[in-house]
Amino acid sequence: MSPVKMLAPRRALLAGLLAAPAVGRAQEVFPARPLRYICPFPPGATNDNVSRVMSRALSVRLGTPVVVENRAGAGGAVGARLVAESRPDGLTLLNASAGNLTIAPHLSNVGYDPLRDFAPIAIAGESYSVIAVTPSLPVRTLPELIAYGRQNPGVLNYGSAGIGSAGHLRGALLADAGGFEAVHVPFPGSAPAANAVVAGDVHFMIDPILAPHVVSERARAVASLGPDRWALFPNLPNVSEHGIGRDWPTGGWFGLLAPARTPEPVVERINREFNAGLNDPEVDAALRRFGLRPEKVTPAEFTARLARDHAATGRVLRRLNIA
Numbered sequence: 001m002s003p004v005k006m007l008a009p010r011r012a013l014l015a016g017l018l019a020a021p022a023v024g025r026a027q028e029v030f031p032a033r034p035l036r037y038i039c040p041f042p043p044g045a046t047n048d049n050v051s052r053v054m055s056r057a058l059s060v061r062l063g064t065p066v067v068v069e070n071r072a073g074a075g076g077a078v079g080a081r082l083v084a085e086s087r088p089d090g091l092t093l094l095n096a097s098a099g100n101l102t103i104a105p106h107l108s109n110v111g112y113d114p115l116r117d118f119a120p121i122a123i124a125g126e127s128y129s130v131i132a133v134t135p136s137l138p139v140r141t142l143p144e145l146i147a148y149g150r151q152n153p154g155v156l157n158y159g160s161a162g163i164g165s166a167g168h169l170r171g172a173l174l175a176d177a178g179g180f181e182a183v184h185v186p187f188p189g190s191a192p193a194a195n196a197v198v199a200g201d202v203h204f205m206i207d208p209i210l211a212p213h214v215v216s217e218r219a220r221a222v223a224s225l226g227p228d229r230w231a232l233f234p235n236l237p238n239v240s241e242h243g244i245g246r247d248w249p250t251g252g253w254f255g256l257l258a259p260a261r262t263p264e265p266v267v268e269r270i271n272r273e274f275n276a277g278l279n280d281p282e283v284d285a286a287l288r289r290f291g292l293r294p295e296k297v298t299p300a301e302f303t304a305r306l307a308r309d310h311a312a313t314g315r316v317l318r319r320l321n322i323a
Contacts, residue, residue: 030266036092040079040100042072043162044191046209046290050124050254052096053286054287057277058270072189075162076100077110082209084112088259094118096255097166101306102313104164107322114310118257119267122274125292127252129166131174131232133277134200141247142223142242145204146296149180152155157183159193159202163231166252167193169313170206170225177244194219208291226252230291249312254292255302267299 011144035058039051051068059066071079076097085095094100101114112118131142139145149156157176160167163186175182189191190209196202197210198218206225209233212221223239224230230238239245256274258267275296277283287294297305 001134004036008146014082016270017077030090030269031062031064033091034067035059035062035090035246036086037066037068038079038083038092038094039068039070040076040094040096041070041161042189043070044209045189045209046127047076047095047097047190049289051291053283053290054095054124054256054274054277057280057283058274061273061277062270065087071153072106074110075104075164075168075186076103077108077164080104080114081111083257085260086259088119088261088263090258090261090262090270091182093270094257095124096257097161098253098255098309099161099164099169100114101255101257102249102309103166103169103317105310106314106317107164115299115307117260119260119262120299120306121256121267122271122299123256123297123305124254124256124278124297125287125294125303126227127166127208127228127254128224128232128291128293129170129206129208129252130210130214130221130230130236130291131204131206131223131239132197132214132221133204134197135220136200136203137203137219139222140220140268142237142239143221146178146180149175149178151183154181154183156180156203157185159185159187161190161193161207162186162188165190167205167207169316169322170248172206172238172322173248173316174206174244176299176320211291216318227293230289231288249309253295255306 037055039048041047055066080100086092104110105114139148158171190207194209197205210219214221221266224236278294
């Protein structure tokens, strides 16, 4: 055999040996750079608190910085649109409150389709919430709040983190179920809205961020929302115990999403590490302080939940004539 013919198979073998590590390196590239963790609400909001807890947990699991960026505006739509328009490489993620994807898109042209423009990855948990009133309002229970609203038509108002937020819809649902009128007062985030309740500038609000204000007695809780009683307030009745809220859309989750067309292996890797982070006792405790019940789901389960909640919320918004 000539030297040239002998070299050919050797070159082929060498090329194969060199190619194999290259494939391995390609699979290990993610994450090649720090991740952007977009919080579509301002600092201090519940979404922001959850973003910071989970970004730290994910950073430890992925071995690279995961940096929170607050991109607030339009009830969370600004940050959500930024992620929807980002490169689908898994390096730009959205920490969505359910309202960004199940409420706001029904109310205005937010610039993204919640069912087509994102790749759902994981859920941090289902959110508990509290209905709290300003201390100067002469009510101590939910029936008293409803009675006050009926007896004083057009007097009550309620704050929220913005038009299209979960607090916006829940306030409207409560007024509808109670048979009274309440004016919606949107704020640029839940923190300033909660401060307005404490200051007496708005009468009530439905949001987990009010929990520390209730504990410090700067706001008064009259009921909780969630799958059951909130462990932080074991003596506080759930709205369902008053015969309302059972038919309300859930939509209380905080979820992690990537742009659509993000490679499936990347989505699965982030899901795996995110869910592993939920097992950390410190992460679990922090999320529960913010009113979440940690919950591990697959990307497929999250995708199905998003679709169900989006449809159910649309039906409720049309019934309430909220547009």
